[in-house]
Amino acid sequence: MDLVLFGPPGAGKGTQAKLLVQLLGVPQVATGDMMRSERASGSELGKRFDEFMSVGKLVPDELVLQLIEGTLASETAREGAIFDGYPRTTAQAEALDKLLSNMGRTIDHVVSLQITLDHILDRVVGRRACFNCGQTYHLRYSPPPSSGVCSVCGSSQIKQRKDDHEDVVRRRYEAYKSETEPVLSHYEAKGVVVRVDGVGELSEVTSRITAAIGVETDG
Numbered sequence: 001m002d003l004v005l006f007g008p009p010g011a012g013k014g015t016q017a018k019l020l021v022q023l024l025g026v027p028q029v030a031t032g033d034m035m036r037s038e039r040a041s042g043s044e045l046g047k048r049f050d051e052f053m054s055v056g057k058l059v060p061d062e063l064v065l066q067l068i069e070g071t072l073a074s075e076t077a078r079e080g081a082i083f084d085g086y087p088r089t090t091a092q093a094e095a096l097d098k099l100l101s102n103m104g105r106t107i108d109h110v111v112s113l114q115i116t117l118d119h120i121l122d123r124v125v126g127r128r129a130c131f132n133c134g135q136t137y138h139l140r141y142s143p144p145p146s147s148g149v150c151s152v153c154g155s156s157q158i159k160q161r162k163d164d165h166e167d168v169v170r171r172r173y174e175a176y177k178s179e180t181e182p183v184l185s186h187y188e189a190k191g192v193v194v195r196v197d198g199v200g201e202l203s204e205v206t207s208r209i210t211a212a213i214g215v216e217t218d219g
């Protein structure tokens with residue numbers, strides 16, 4: 001099953017993607033993370049990424065698509081993949097359609113997580129992350145240990161990420177509304193979009209997603 005998780009930044013796509021990876025047994029395609037690790041690996045493609053990323057420029061679509069193609073062709077992604085944070089533009093959606101079609105595949109479902117800006121701010125602005133291992137906390141919903149030491153790795157580098165500041169969140173939400181939301185129309189024309197309420201406990205949202213795409217789970 002090839003599935004796109006869709007929704008504004010802060011809707012919980014990454015977290016839901018990780019849960020769905022376990023339930024569906026297919027890998028997550030998170031292009032941001034993948035580009036960072038490709039760059040760190042020093043591969044030829046990673047070096048091309050570095051030319052753009054090191055000066056804060058957007059990596060051109062065709063380079064990102066090469067990375068996705070490599071992932072989709074791997075054994076682990078033979079049965080499908082979960083796209084998280086991609087495609088962000090209609091041009092990217094069309095390129096992805098073509099790539100999948102060449103492999104005899106298609107996007108089966110686009111899950112659009114429904115959440116308001118107020119809910120996103122509530123969720124994101126209180127978020128804190130361990131800068132050493134990446135573990136995330138939330139000041140109200142899952143507070144970091146009072147010792148200030150990360151419960152996973154023991155580091156004391158628990159801070160607010162720059163991307164989690166309110167002004168950044170608002171700016172990214174507006175960009176999503178104007179640039180990325182049109183991608184939904186592209187998929188709506190294909191009849192593959194399901195809308196899922198993205199507000200609530202993680203497991204509740206996961207259950208709504210699996211119900212919406214017709215996947216049976218044990219609980």
Ligand SMILES: [Zn+2]
Pocket residue numbers: 130131132133134135150151152153154155
């Ligand atoms: Zn940590």
